[in-house]
Amino acid sequence: MTTVLSVDDVTKRFGGIVAVDGLDLAIEEGELVGLIGPNGAGKTTTLNLITGFLDPDEGTVSLNGEDVTGASPDAVSKRGIGRTFQISKPFGRLSVYENLLVPNVSCGPAEQEARIERLLEELQLEEVRENRADELSGGQKKLLELARVLMLEPDLILLDEPAAGVNPVLMDDIMDDIRRINANGTAILVIEHDMSVISELCERVVVMNAGRNIASGTFEEIRDDEKVREAYLGGT
Numbered sequence: 021m022t023t024v025l026s027v028d029d030v031t032k033r034f035g036g037i038v039a040v041d042g043l044d045l046a047i048e049e050g051e052l053v054g055l056i057g058p059n060g061a062g063k064t065t066t067l068n069l070i071t072g073f074l075d076p077d078e079g080t081v082s083l084n085g086e087d088v089t090g091a092s093p094d095a096v097s098k099r100g101i102g103r104t105f106q107i108s109k110p111f112g113r114l115s116v117y118e119n120l121l122v123p124n125v126s127c128g129p130a131e132q133e134a135r136i137e138r139l140l141e142e143l144q145l146e147e148v149r150e151n152r153a154d155e156l157s158g159g160q161k162k163l164l165e166l167a168r169v170l171m172l173e174p175d176l177i178l179l180d181e182p183a184a185g186v187n188p189v190l191m192d193d194i195m196d197d198i199r200r201i202n203a204n205g206t207a208i209l210v211i212e213h214d215m216s217v218i219s220e221l222c223e224r225v226v227v228m229n230a231g232r233n234i235a236s237g238t239f240e241e242i243r244d245d246e247k248v249r250e251a252y253l254g255g256t
């Protein structure tokens with residue numbers, strides 16, 4: 021198997037707080053992995069370290085075997101990592117269609133247009149293509165963000181809480197979309213507090229606590245892990 025993402029012994033401190041503490045994490049080609057952990061475990065900081073929004077104090081981040089530690093968010097995105105945010109931030113005054121013209125694609129205009137049309141259809145945004153992005157529901161905004169990320173045809177997508185603020189019916193559609201994108205060959209890492217989403221979606225789950233990777237396995241394996249139970253009980 022080819023390793024798409026490798027986080028090796030990464031540490032990030034904010035003053036006296038060690039947010040990420042010697043973290044090791046790897047995602048193989050085609051995997052769909054969940055990243056969970058109690059509040060403050062370091063999940064979002066990890067995403068920020070992988071995507072170049074933060075620089076680690078120690079350790080390395082590699083993408084497809086290439087060291088991308090310290091690269092800018094733009095450079096990381098060009099090398100094939102896409103990312104969505106906990107709170108979607110589309111360009112509110114632009115239409116759905118115009119938002120999809122924003123990503124800096126490396127293909128020509130005809131292919132760009134074809135990708136937009138395909139994604140509008142696949143993600144069921146066709147009906148709202150001319151609507152302003154700030155008129156969309158929470159779930160539709162998440163779909164638009166996913167479409168924006170897919171415009172760049174990434175090797176790996178990092179999803180930060182895709183279920184937050186989404187109604188359950190649309191969440192079922194979003195889960196189907198995530199499965200389909202993964203089945204087409206894109207590796208995915210999902211941060212999510214909703215355990216039903218994690219258990220339904222992810223073949224492997226990594227658990228963080230206090231900045232460290234404390235367990236990795238199927239949902240059933242980590243659910244029955246004593247260290248994981250203690251981490252969640254200790255956090256409440």
Ligand SMILES: Nc1ncnc2c1ncn2[C@@H]1O[C@H](COP(=O)(O)OP(=O)(O)OP(=O)(O)O)[C@@H](O)[C@H]1O
Pocket residue numbers: 034037038039057058059060061062063064065066
């Ligand atoms: N910019 C920052 N400055 C100072 N401390 C920070 C900063 N970002 C995160 N932290 C701290 O780092 C630790 C890890 O935070 P992080 O947001 O990564 O956790 P998380 O697992 O994503 O939590 P949640 O599930 O609540 O989103 C916390 O103690 C947090 O307060």
